[in-house]
Amino acid sequence: MPQPIENWAERVCAGDALAVSRAITAIENHQPEAEELLRVVFPRTGKAYLTGITGAPGTGKSTLVDRLSGLYRRQNEAVGVIAVDPTSPYTGGAILGDRIRMQGHAGDAGMFIRSMATRGFLGGLARATAEVALLLDAAGKDQVLIETVGVGQDEVDIVRLADCVVVVMVPGLGDDIQNMKAGLMEIGDIFVLNKSDREGADRLEEQLHAMLSLVMPRDGWHPPVIRTVATENRGVEELALTVEKFRKHFESSGQRRQKHVEHWQNRLIEMLESRLLEKVLGGKEGEARLRALAVEVAERKKDPFSAVSEILKGAKLGL
Numbered sequence: 001m002p003q004p005i006e007n008w009a010e011r012v013c014a015g016d017a018l019a020v021s022r023a024i025t026a027i028e029n030h031q032p033e034a035e036e037l038l039r040v041v042f043p044r045t046g047k048a049y050l051t052g053i054t055g056a057p058g059t060g061k062s063t064l065v066d067r068l069s070g071l072y073r074r075q076n077e078a079v080g081v082i083a084v085d086p087t088s089p090y091t092g093g094a095i096l097g098d099r100i101r102m103q104g105h106a107g108d109a110g111m112f113i114r115s116m117a118t119r120g121f122l123g124g125l126a127r128a129t130a131e132v133a134l135l136l137d138a139a140g141k142d143q144v145l146i147e148t149v150g151v152g153q154d155e156v157d158i159v160r161l162a163d164c165v166v167v168v169m170v171p172g173l174g175d176d177i178q179n180m181k182a183g184l185m186e187i188g189d190i191f192v193l194n195k196s197d198r199e200g201a202d203r204l205e206e207q208l209h210a211m212l213s214l215v216m217p218r219d220g221w222h223p224p225v226i227r228t229v230a231t232e233n234r235g236v237e238e239l240a241l242t243v244e245k246f247r248k249h250f251e252s253s254g255q256r257r258q259k260h261v262e263h264w265q266n267r268l269i270e271m272l273e274s275r276l277l278e279k280v281l282g283g284k285e286g287e288a289r290l291r292a293l294a295v296e297v298a299e300r301k302k303d304p305f306s307a308v309s310e311i312l313k314g315a316k317l318g319l
């Protein structure tokens with residue numbers, strides 16, 4: 001193991017913000033040293049609790065994350081925030097709206113905030129989010145809050161990564177029933193009715209309870225509805241207590257461990273797919289060959305099944 005990687009890993013595990021930032025950049029840019037670093041720090045992970053905050057745009061997710069982070073810090077818990085932002089059409093980077101809202105924590109050494117660009121990846125999460133969460137875990141964060149980009153039905157991927165999924169809704173977004181997409185209703189462990197001082201909050205809460213009554217409880221857990229006004233810090237403490245209650249419930253039942261096994265099974269498949277694609281299509285020659293075959297298939301000169309067989313044969317994988 002190269003000495004610089006070991007030193008870098010030690011700095012990450014010590015919570016060095018500069019080392020963590022550099023590591024996240026390496027992960028996002030798929031630099032080869034990122035994998036080595038994650039390999040070294042992996043044995044020191046598994047302690048952080050991951051909470052996903054999801055919901056439609058404009059529901060106040062960023063403010064809620066900001067207030068929840070502040071509460072955890074007052075309880076002397078180290079906090080990491082991953083804010084998955086829309087991608088800039090010009091630079092490919094994150095549009096840093098969330099970090100602007102959370103600037104009150106800028107001087108807090110026990111808090112680490114990172115905005116990440118989706119880079120066009122659907123599911124509400126950036127591709128590197130799981131690795132970054134792992135890194136923050138290694139850096140000693142007790143609570144890792146993952147705020148998704150907020151694109152509605154497409155962001156159900158958070159359920160595979162987070163220990164607890166909080167779905168945030170607000171009254172006054174038009175057709176409230178239409179906003180309660182089936183996917184979001186099924187993935188939510190806790191529902192937050194934010195901006196609950198607005199007109200229509202009572203009606204939305206009734207509709208939420210009615211719809212949740214149709215969702216089968218998981219291992220005895222019935223998703224509760226918490227009313228908050230994040231801008232005024234109202235209901236945030238109740239939300240934190242509910243997250244802790246959910247944590248204890250699923251740890252005692254063994255469901256959290258089972259979910260982690262399922263998560264890593266999915267991750268291993270994704271990593272295997274990535275490695276195989278890299279092996280099969282690695283380099284400019286592989287990409288050029290893929291393009292040429294795509295042209296032949298589009299022009300009906302070759303069928304797609306034969307094209308795939310040709311690619312695999314050329315890769316010499318023994319398939």
